[in-house]
Amino acid sequence: MSKGAAAVGGRRYGRPVTSTAPLIRARGLVKRFGAFTAVDGIDVDVHPGEAFGFLGPNGAGKSSTMRMVGCISPPSGGELRILGMDPVRDGPAIRARLGVCPQLDNLDPDLTVRENLTTYARYFGVPRRTARERAAELLDFVQLTERADSRVEPLSGGMKRRLTIARALVNEPDVVLLDEPTTGLDPQARHLVWERLFRLKQQGVTLVLTTHYMDEAEQLCDRLVVMDGGRIVAEGSPRALIERHSTREVVELRFAAESQEAFAGKLDGLAERVEVLPDRILLYVADGDTAVTQVEARGLTPAAVLVRRSSLEDVFLHLTGRTLVD
Amino acid sequence: MSVAQRSRPELPRVPAMTVLAYHLTGYRRTWRAGVFSSFLLPTLTVLGFGLGVGGYVDQGVNGVPYLEWIVPGLLASTALQVAIAESTFPVFANFQWTRSYTAQNAAPLRVGDIVAGHLAFVLFRAVTASAAFLLVTTLLGAVASAWAVLTLPVVALLALAVAAPTFGYAAAVSSDSWLAMLFRFAVIPTTLFAGVFFPVESLPGGLRHLAYATPLWHAVDLCRAAMLGAPPQWSVPGHLLYLAAWAVGGWALAVRRFRRRLVV
Structure with a gap:
């Protein structure tokens, strides 16, 4: 400069x-x-x-x-x-x-x-x-x-x-x-x-x-x-x-089925909070890799797995909802 | 240096002047295009109406040759046209398109400063256009008396009388088609019937009173008195007060409308 x-x-x-x-x-x-x-x-x-x-x-x-x-x-x-x-x-x-x-x-x-x-x-x-x-x-x-x-x-x-x-x-x-x-x-x-x-x-x-x-x-x-x-x-x-409104990590699971809904019930107790979206399921957890191991241990085989850190976007969507505001 | 000691410039003593300076800066880029028309237009109108139409008016009007009789009216109507043209689309644009007023409103200006600065620019435009008209018509030999310079303060007052309420109107309308309506239903009829081209007395009763109500007729009568040296048809203070009333009322309306748009 x-x-x-x-x-x-x-x-x-x-x-x-x-x-x-x-x-x-x-x-x-x-x-x-x-x-x-x-x-x-x-x-x-x-x-x-x-x-x-x-x-x-x-x-x-x-x-x-x-x-x-x-x-x-x-x-x-x-x-x-x-x-x-x-x-x-x-x-x-x-x-x-x-x-x-x-x-x-x-x-x-x-x-x-x-x-x-x-x-x-x-x-x-x-x-x-x-x-x-x-x-x-x-x-x-x-x-x-x-x-x-x-x-x-x-x-x-x-x-x-x-x-x-x-x-x-x-x-x-x-x-x-x-x-x-x-x-x-x-x-x-x-x-x-x-x-x-x-x-x-x-x-x-x-x-x-x-x-x-x-x-x-x-x-x-x-x-x-x-x-x-x-x-x-x-x-x-x-x-x-x-830290206050989300977990440290988020696991995104994508199942190859029509509806993700069917798998949501099988994930009970794995995460602090489970969010089911039309195309994927989000697990809010402290340790993503552990959660993935637990998912596999239950015999579930998601087509895609992504472990990432929680972002402000997760907080934002959690607090203000996912409904579209125009 | 600590913040407390940091020297800040004094706010401008007359903030509206800085707004005027802004409008003049923009005008510096566009005046060339306008200057041609402000000289060409009076030349054409003098030739067309004064000599063309005037050729058929053998006895003139009240003993005055038609060309000399019509020039004061054309002068006032030029001021009116410029004043209204500068207060319609430019004002609307500053709200709607360029949003210049919004930018000014975020600075330490008050609504009145924003209106006054822009109005001062419109006044400048109307007076310079009228002066150009006066210059051209004098060169063409259509101005007989040196008292003609008195018309400039008159057209300045006329410009304020019509520009101020037009500011209020342009600030209030929701679409620019309302601006075209103003020209169609107010400016054109006013120009035709307010004594510019023929004496108001030739109008039937009802229309005549409508003509007397327009600010333009009052300015035309004053301009004609100054340029022809003839007594005006109505009292001079009366004319001036009537125009001033339009200016003051228009100012109040404009500030009110601007505030409603800018301070919400």
């Missing part, structure tokens, strides 16, 4: 974690739209320097929560403090210290990559000259320097997302809010975004993100909450959540 990009880091963002006062504090936070309750009384604390995730299926209330934290959506109930201030009364003062990367890109397609950053920086009162310098540093950071003077319109989805992230940093924010930062990106683009976000995290920037990608949450989040139906159903580090 070049010198310019390095300057985006330590010098400005380095945040001594002397105070434990949360940057974001919600108690019984509620958001209602008419008769529909999108967020149903959640308690959240986000501390300086941490990467905090909101996980959940579509409609869980993640984006509504993010909009309240972004001070563009007044809470319908409960208490919310951001940077020690009241989002309804002090909206502009709080937003001056937030960086927001929305779910849908809202860059100006007719402006150049650089102009998107410089015009945005002016909203925060960044002087023109500083804005130009900072735009150059940030474009370096998100690897878009070569496209600085091209229009935004023809950029790929990954480039646009990186530019949106750069734009969220023009005011050197204390907290960066990212709403599904890699949704819709191809694997290469996702990895590049993750890598940049990880770098920000290392520099001490507080990240708050929503996602429904479990690998994203495992990669980036120090701590996360799983939301479902507007409530928090679990909270902790990815590791702790797996």
